[in-house]
Structures are given as C-alpha cells and as structure tokens.
Amino acid sequence: MDKEWAKKNKRIQVLLGRESTYKEGIELLIEFRKLMFEQISQIINGYPDRAFYQMPFANAKGYHNKSLSYSIWHIFRIEDIVAHTLIKKDEQIFVIGDYQRKIGSPIITTGNELQGQEIEEFSKKLNISALYEYAREVMLSTNLILSNLEYSQMKTRYSDEDKVRLTESGCVSSNENAIWLIDYWCAKDIFGLIKMPFSRHWIMHIEAMRRIKNKLCKNARKGVDIVAYCGLSCYHCFLGEWCGSCRTDYNVCSFATESEDKRCPNVVCCMEKNIDGCYECSELEDCKKGFFIPNNDGTAAAKAQAMFIRKYGKKAFLEVHDKLHERFYFAKTQEILGQDMHEGLSILENEYNN
Ligand code: SF4
Ligand code: SF4
Numbered sequence: 571m572d573k574e575w576a577k578k579n580k581r582i583q584v585l586l587g588r589e590s591t592y593k594e595g596i597e598l599l600i601e602f603r604k605l606m607f608e609q610i611s612q613i614i615n616g617y618p619d620r621a622f623y624q625m626p627f628a629n630a631k632g633y634h635n636k637s638l639s640y641s642i643w644h645i646f647r648i649e650d651i652v653a654h655t656l657i658k659k660d661e662q663i664f665v666i667g668d669y670q671r672k673i674g675s676p677i678i679t680t681g682n683e684l685q686g687q688e689i690e691e692f693s694k695k696l697n698i699s700a701l702y703e704y705a706r707e708v709m710l711s712t713n714l715i716l717s718n719l720e721y722s723q724m725k726t727r728y729s730d731e732d733k734v735r736l737t738e739s740g741c742v743s744s745n746e747n748a749i750w751l752i753d754y755w756c757a758k759d760i761f762g763l764i765k766m767p768f769s770r771h772w773i774m775h776i777e778a779m780r781r782i783k784n785k786l787c788k789n790a791r792k793g794v795d796i797v798a799y800c801g802l803s804c805y806h807c808f809l810g811e812w813c814g815s816c817r818t819d820y821n822v823c824s825f826a827t828e829s830e831d832k833r834c835p836n837v838v839c840c841m842e843k844n845i846d847g848c849y850e851c852s853e854l855e856d857c858k859k860g861f862f863i864p865n866n867d868g869t870a871a872a873k874a875q876a877m878f879i880r881k882y883g884k885k886a887f888l889e890v891h892d893k894l895h896e897r898f899y900f901a902k903t904q905e906i907l908g909q910d911m912h913e914g915l916s917i918l919e920n921e922y923n924n
Contacts (some may be wrong), residue, residue, distance in 0.1 A: 575773050578602050583765060592721040599769060600713045606776050607709055612812065613638060613783055614702045616822030623693035626785040628686060633778035637693040639701060641775045641782075643673075644681045646705040651680065651741045652755055652767045653712045656732060662741075663708050672700040683745035712768060719760065728756040783812070790814030797884050798823070799847045800836045800861040801876025806891045808901040825860045835860030849879035855911065871907035874914025881915075882922060890921045 582602060585595030622639040629635065636644070647664070654662040664670065670678055674697045677684075684692055736742060736752045743749065755763065787810070794817045796805040804815040814820025816837050826834040839859055840847055848854050848862075854876055862869050879887045900906050907914035 571773060572777055575602075575606075575777070579769055579773060582769065586724075586761065586764065589721045592724075596716050596719070599764070600716060602769070603709060603713065603772065606772050607706070609776050609780065610642060610702070610705065612822070613779060614698065615827055616812070616820070617783065617786070618819040619698065621783070621786050621820065622696070622698050623690050624786060625690055626782060626789060628690075633774050634781040636689055636778065636782075638779055638782055639693045639696045639698060640681060640684070640689050641779050642701055642705050643675070643696065645772055645775050646708040647678075647680045647741070648751075648767050648771065649712055650708045651736070651739070652763055653708070653715055655736055655739050655741065656728065656755060657760065657763065658715060659735070663704065663711050667704065667707060669700065669704045673697050673704060674700070677743075679741055679743045680748060680751065682748035682751065683743035685747070716764070716768070724759060724761040724764075726760045728758075732756055780811075787811060787814035787820050790818040790820040794818055795884075797847060797879065797887065799834070799840045800872050801847060801849050801879055802861075802872055802903070803875075803888060803891050805888065806895060823861075836862070847876065847879070849876040854880070867909070868902060868904045870909045870911045871902070871904035871914050873911040874907050874918060875903065877911060877915045878918045878922075886922055887918075890918050893921055 578598070579602070582595050582599045585591040585598060587595075617638075623637050625635065625637050627634045633641075650662045650664050654660050664678065669675075674695055676692065676695060681689075681692065733752050733756050736755070742751050755767070758766070791804060791814055794815055796803060796815065798804050798807075798816050800816075804810060804813070804817075807813065809823065813822045816823055816826065816834050821832075821834065821837075823834055825836065826832055829835065836848055836859060840851070843851065845851060848857065851857070854873060857873075858864055861872050875887065878890070894900075894906055898906055907917055
C-alpha cells in the first residue's frame with residue numbers, strides 16, 4: 571500500500587475510534603477521499619477510450635487484474651449499496667440518477683461475479699463520462715452521510731432484515747464470488763463499514779488503477795520516439811507514469827489536458843509545420859506557444875533541451891539526460907538547467923563534453 575496513504579488511513583482510523591477526536595477523523599477521511607478521487611479524475615481526463623477496458627495484468631493475482639472502468643464501477647456500486655441500502659435505508663444514487671441507463675451497464679450488481687474476459691466485455695459497454703458522473707455523485711453523497719453520522723452510531727449493527735433487504739435489492743449477485751458480500755457487510759458495525767468500503771477499499775482499488783495506467787502508458791510508449799515535440803525526454807520525465815507521450819493518444823502533458831481539444835499547442839504547431847519537433851523550428855528561441863509560455867518556470871529548460879537536440883541530435887541528448895540523472899536527483903529539468911535557455915544549453919553541453 572502507498573506509504574503516505576497507509577499512514578493517513580491509520581491516523582484516520584485512530585481518530586475515529588475516540589469520541590473526542592471522532593469529528594476530526596471524519597473531516598480527515600473526507601479530505602482523504604477527495605484526494606484519492608482526484609486520481610480517478612486525472613485518469614478519466616487523460617486517456618483514450620480503449621484504456622478503460624484494457625486489462626494489462628489480466629492473469630495476475632490482485633486488484634490490478636481488472637480494467638480501469640470496472641474498478642470505478644466496483645468501488646462506487648459497493649459504496650452506493652452500503653451507504654444507501656444498508657446504512658441510510660433509502661434509494662441508491664444509481665436508481666435516483668437513472669445511472670444504469672446513462673452508463674449503459676448490463677448489470678446493477680457490484681461486478682464481483684465477473685471474471686477475466688467477462689470483465690473486459692462488461693467494461694467495453696460502459697459510458698465512461700456517465701460512470702465518472704455517477705462515481706462523483708456517490709462520493710459526494712457518502713461524504714454528506716459521513717458528516718452527519720455521530721460517534722454514538724458507530725456501533726450500529728445489522729440484522730437478518732438488513733440481509734433480506736440487500737438480497738431483494740438484486741444488487742449483489744448470487745454467484746459464489748459475490749454473495750458473501752452480504753454476510754460480510756452485515757457482520758460489521760458502521761465503524762467497520764467506514765474502515766472498508768468507504769476507505770480501505772478505495773485505497774486498494776485506486777492503487778491498482780495506478781498500476782494499470784502506469785502499465786498502459788509504458789505499453790503506449792513502446793516503439794514510439796521518446797523525445798517529445800517540445801524537446802523533453804518522455805523517458806526521463808517526472809510525469810512518465812501518467813503520460814504515455816505526446817506522440818501517442820495517452821498524452822496527459824498538462825498543456826494537452828488544459829487545451830480544449832486535448833492537444834498540446836506545440837504538437838499541433840509542429841504538425842502544421844510538418845516538422846519532427848520544436849528543435850527543427852527557426853522560431854524556437856522566441857516562441858511563446860504551449861510549453862513555451864513565458865510564465866512557465868520550465869520554459870527556459872525545455873528550450874535549452876530543444877536547442878541541444880538541434881545542435882547535437884537526439885541520441886546525444888538522451889545520453890546527457892542519463893548522465894544527469896545518474897549524478898543528480900531531480901524531478902523537473904529546470905531544477906538543473908535553471909531559468910536561462912543559453913545557460914541551460916551550456917550546462918547540457920558541459921555534461922556532454924565531460
Ligand atoms: S509530459 Fe511531455 S515529456 Fe512528459 S511524458 Fe508527457 S509528452 Fe513526454
Ligand atoms: S513556433 Fe514554437 S511551438 Fe511551433 S514549432 Fe516553432 S518552437 Fe514549436
């Protein structure tokens with residue numbers, strides 16, 4: 571488990587366990603859930619449709635042997651069922667919002683009954699924007715429920731009547747891989763439910779989603795030129811686990827995601843000029859487009875790298891990058907190359923010649 575997340579989760583559980591710190595625990599939990607949800611938002615915002623049904627770890631053991639869209643579906647169907655059918659005893663967001671139709675799902679269950687190829691087939695059918703809208707609504711609704719829960723309710727337990735209600739809802743499949751969920755949830759008090767479906771379950775699946783998207787990005791980069799249009803090296807980029815390169819449709823460079831058509835202005839411009847990258851452009855030094863906007867603290871470093879490629883070529887550029895990464899610890903190239911493109915170029919040249 572992500573060390574930071576594990577630490578946060580542990581602290582939240584300790585705070586929730588004492589009446590004097592309970593409210594603080596709930597506030598932290600909601601904050602933590604928002605933080606984790608941001609990862610889902612970023613994934614939704616950046617990747618092509620096929621990324622959501624592909625299963626790069628289909629044969630592995632663990633939460634990561636699923637698809638991205640199945641993971642989102644599963645986290646929020648479980649949360650919706652537990653929060654509304656079990657705890658609040660009211661209608662699920664899924665029903666109120668007509669989400670089965672909007673998402674286009676053939677099932678209303680948690681999805682635990684699906685295995686291997688069935689998960690991929692199921693995932694292909696889902697409308698990702700509607701699924702995201704559903705997930706967001708469930709998250710906000712549960713946050714509200716959490717805010718209104720009192721410490722005195724933490725020990726609330728569930729009965730056979732609750733089990734019958736869950737069974738009759740049809741939201742848990744009778745398949746042996748799913749039916750155990752009803753006994754599992756009903757054996758817990760509210761504190762136990764907060765611990766699993768509302769926090770730990772998120773952590774496990776969102777971490778698995780991170781592994782899936784890392785692998786998809788890595789796969790997308792295979793056989794692709796790893797020098798970005800602007801002159802950065804995708805291979806050495808601190809965003810490499812999120813972005814599959816601007817030469818693929820896994821491009822989540824911030825300048826692409828912020829553009830209306832999700833295309834980085836530097837990529838568009840290079841394509842219009844029919845050149846391989848900004849390093850082939852005579853306007854490079856004065857350019858203010860995309861990554862090269864003046865208020866970007868990485869502009870000078872990016873230009874320095876493009877200028878280096880123009881002078882010495884990509885092979886030399888990648889070698890210099892390897893050397894720099896061996897000698898220094900840094901995430902963004904501006905930490906090494908500074909804020910002046912000519913000085914940045916000299917730093918790269920010195921490294922190359924030594
Ligand atoms: S952000 Fe740019 S340099 Fe980094 S991986 Fe994406 S395209 Fe490549
Ligand atoms: S004008 Fe700017 S963005 Fe366009 S190719 Fe030249 S350097 Fe790149």
